[in-house]
Amino acid sequence: MSVVSVEDVWKRFRIPHERRATILDHIAGALSLLEGKRFTFEEFWALKAVNFKVERSESLGIVGPNGSGKSTLLKLIARVMKADRGTIKTDGSIAPVLELGMGFHGDLTVKENALIYGVIMGLRRSEIKKRTDSVLDFAGLTRFQDAKLKNLSSGMQVRLAFSIAIQTEADIFLVDEALAVGDMEFQQKCLERFREFKKEKKSIVLVSHSMDLVKGFCEKTLYLLNGESRAFGPSEDATNRYLEDMKSSAVAKGG
Numbered sequence: 001m002s003v004v005s006v007e008d009v010w011k012r013f014r015i016p017h018e019r020r021a022t023i024l025d026h027i028a029g030a031l032s033l034l035e036g037k038r039f040t041f042e043e044f045w046a047l048k049a050v051n052f053k054v055e056r057s058e059s060l061g062i063v064g065p066n067g068s069g070k071s072t073l074l075k076l077i078a079r080v081m082k083a084d085r086g087t088i089k090t091d092g093s094i095a096p097v098l099e100l101g102m103g104f105h106g107d108l109t110v111k112e113n114a115l116i117y118g119v120i121m122g123l124r125r126s127e128i129k130k131r132t133d134s135v136l137d138f139a140g141l142t143r144f145q146d147a148k149l150k151n152l153s154s155g156m157q158v159r160l161a162f163s164i165a166i167q168t169e170a171d172i173f174l175v176d177e178a179l180a181v182g183d184m185e186f187q188q189k190c191l192e193r194f195r196e197f198k199k200e201k202k203s204i205v206l207v208s209h210s211m212d213l214v215k216g217f218c219e220k221t222l223y224l225l226n227g228e229s230r231a232f233g234p235s236e237d238a239t240n241r242y243l244e245d246m247k248s249s250a251v252a253k254g255g
Helices: 023-034 070-075 112-119 125-139 154-166 183-199 211-217 233-255
Strands: 003-017 043-055 059-063 087-090 094-097 173-178 204-208 220-227 228-234
Touching: 003 070, 003 204, 043 070, 043 204, 043 220, 059 211, 059 233, 070 087, 070 094, 070 173, 070 204, 087 094, 094 154, 112 125, 112 154, 125 154, 125 183, 154 173, 154 211, 173 183, 183 204, 204 211, 211 233, 220 233, 228 233
Parallel strands: 059 204, 059 220, 094 173, 173 204
Antiparallel strands: 003 043, 003 087, 220 228
């Protein structure tokens, strides 16, 4: 049974030709619009005719070079953005482990931020209170629980956000490079937690630049290039296609 179904999905962005760097530029632009002047925009299709399905308890990897549409696709599935064409259907609750740390407050303590972020991620206040100690332990931040968040490194903050996000009782996890945070020990802890999710019949969609991670963890992989599906199927095949393309591209540029 499919828990994520993406059918002929397109996403467009409009890029203004006139760049406005200052407040005065924006005011001048607004005045020009009031005077009837029009600005031109360039259409950029971030995704074009993308199709795939994710089955229950299945893990899907999404690979491709920077700017290929990977993060945009996750945001569409999470309903953070809306597709211009096509349909996206999901069956079950979703935990978007995307822009980690949105909602953090630097002047609050690590423990206080854990409580607030847990509520933002959809956990009941009573539930996140019960889990706070295990969250801090998982993130390796127990001894920093009373420190102000702004005194922690960005990597430590992301570890905290990730540790909270995976506490949610979701059916589908959307993960955008979050497993790249922290040291090897933390990454292994994250992978072990996701393996537990798979045993619980949860589904995971993982964006990553690590081909070894994708091949070792995901049954299927979608390879995006310039917003289009270049390959979709068994992870070994799709990642090899990506690596071959990148090698050919590097050779062409070198030549």
